[in-house]
Amino acid sequence: MKVLTLNFLTCAVKACKTTSTSFPLHPKDCELVxxxxxxxxxxxxxxxxxxxxxxxxxTAGELGFPTxxxxxxxxxxxxxxxxxxxxxxxxxxxxxxxxxxxxCGNCGHExxxxxxxxxxxxxxxxx
Amino acid sequence: MLPTPSTSHVDxxxxxxxxxxxxxxxxxxxxxxxxxxxxxRYSAAHSPSPLVVEVGTGSGVVLxxxxxxxxxxLGRADILTFGIDVNRFAxxxxxxxxxxxxxxxxxxxxxxxxxxGNILGDLxxxxxxxxxxxxxxxxxxxxxxxxxxxxxxxxxxxxTSFADDSKLLALSYAGGVDGMEITDRLLLSLPExxxxxxxxxxxxxxxxxxxxxxxxxxxxxxxGWKAETVSxxxxxxxxxxxxxxxxxxxxx
Ligand SMILES: C[S@@+](CC[C@H](N)C(=O)[O-])C[C@H]1O[C@@H](n2cnc3c(N)ncnc32)[C@H](O)[C@@H]1O
Ligand SMILES: [Zn+2]
Numbered sequence: 109m110k111v112l113t114l115n116f117l118t119c120a121v122k123a124c125k126t127t128s129t130s131f132p133l134h135p136k137d138c139e140l141v142x143x144x145x146x147x148x149x150x151x152x153x154x155x156x157x158x159x160x161x162x163x164x165x166x167t168a169g170e171l172g173f174p175t176x177x178x179x180x181x182x183x184x185x186x187x188x189x190x191x192x193x194x195x196x197x198x199x200x201x202x203x204x205x206x207x208x209x210x211x212c213g214n215c216g217h218e219x220x221x222x223x224x225x226x227x228x229x230x231x232x233x234x235x
Numbered sequence: 236m237l238p239t240p241s242t243s244h245v246d247x248x249x250x251x252x253x254x255x256x257x258x259x260x261x262x263x264x265x266x267x268x269x270x271x272x273x274x275x276r277y278s279a280a281h282s283p284s285p286l287v288v289e290v291g292t293g294s295g296v297v298l299x300x301x302x303x304x305x306x307x308x309l310g311r312a313d314i315l316t317f318g319i320d321v322n323r324f325a326x327x328x329x330x331x332x333x334x335x336x337x338x339x340x341x342x343x344x345x346x347x348x349x350x351x352g353n354i355l356g357d358l359x360x361x362x363x364x365x366x367x368x369x370x371x372x373x374x375x376x377x378x379x380x381x382x383x384x385x386x387x388x389x390x391x392x393x394x395t396s397f398a399d400d401s402k403l404l405a406l407s408y409a410g411g412v413d414g415m416e417i418t419d420r421l422l423l424s425l426p427e428x429x430x431x432x433x434x435x436x437x438x439x440x441x442x443x444x445x446x447x448x449x450x451x452x453x454x455x456x457x458x459g460w461k462a463e464t465v466s467x468x469x470x471x472x473x474x475x476x477x478x479x480x481x482x483x484x485x486x487x
Contacts, residue, residue: 109352113317116286120360131363151284151313151349158283183281201349220388225326228356229388 112200114167115160119212120228129213132163135170138208145201173199237265240299240336245328249400251293251407256373256439260297263466263479278310285314285368292318295329299336305348312346318353322403326353357385359424367428370436378414378443414444435483442476459485
C-alpha cells in the first residue's frame, strides 16, 4: 500500500472513530519499498489540497522522511519548489509499505501489513 | 467501447468471477449519462483529485476499469483509487488486475489513475469520515438463509482448504434476509464516509433486494439525499433482474 493511503484511514474500531488519536495510524516496524514512477506534477498539485497536512507530517516523520514544513505549501509554492516536489513525489507516489503494522493511537490495536496488504479485519471482541 | 480488463490470472475457485452484474457496472460507469454526471461533478480545473473507493473488489475488474479509463469517464486521469475486500485473495488479485490494466494503457500511450493498493477489511469500517468522492459496491446480494460471517484477522493467510474456498465464495454472493444484510450496513455508513460536497455512490441491486424501498429509504435521510436507478439489465416478465442506483447529495 502506498503511504498516501494512511491519509484516508482510521482505526476500524467503532469507539475509536470519534477520538482524534485514532488518526493517523502509526506505522511500526515497517519495511518500505520504492516504485519508480514518472514525475506527475499535475497529480501532486491536485492531491495537495485534499491532504490532511498535519497527519502527513506525523506519517513522514515516523517513517524517517525529511521533515515537512509546518504548513502546506500553496499550489504556486509547490509548483516553483522543485525540491519539495521531488520529496513529495517520493513520499506520496513512490513509497509503499510492504510489511509491518499500523497502530491505533487510541486503543493500541495493531493492524498487520503482509505483502503490501493491511489487514483491518477485527477479532471478535473488538467488533 | 472501452476494453474490459483482463482477469485471466484470477483464481475463480475462491474469487468472484466477473458476471452480468460486473459488466452492468462497467457499462453504466462508461455510459454517456454517467460520464456527463461525473465530469460535471469532478473535472473542474484545479479541483482536488477525486478519491474513488471500491468496496468488494473481487477480481478487480471494476476498479481497474475505472482507474484505467479515468480520463474518458471522469475527464481527468489525476484521480486516486483504492479497493477493499474481506477476501485476502481478492485483494491480491485486484492489485494484479490493476497493474495489468494500467500497463495496457501505458502500452497504448494512454493515461491511468493513481491506484494506492487494496485493503483487507469489512466494508467502510476503516475509512476516515468524509474522504470518499465516488464509492462503488457490487455487493453480495442473493437472499440466503444464513450469512457466512466476516472472517477473523488470522483467517486465509496462506493456504486454504476446500471449505475455506467455499466460504470465500459464499462471502461474494450471500446477502442474508432480502439479500440486503451486507448492503444495508454499507448504506448506513454512506452519510459518514462520503464527502459532504461531492460524494456519490453506485450500488448494484437485484429485484429481490426491493430496490424501490431502498431508494425511498435513502431519500428519507433528508438534507438533499437523492437515489436514482441509472441502469438495468436482464428484463424478465416486465421487471428487471439487476439495476444500479446512484446515491448522491444535492447541496441546497
Ligand atoms: C458480487 S462480488 C463483486 C466482485 C467484483 N466487484 C465484481 O463486480 O465482479 C462481491 C465482493 O464483495 C466482497 N465482500 C463481501 N462482503 C464484504 C464485506 N463485508 N466487506 C468488504 N467486501 C466484502 C466479496 O469478497 C466479493 O469479492
Ligand atoms: Zn483504535
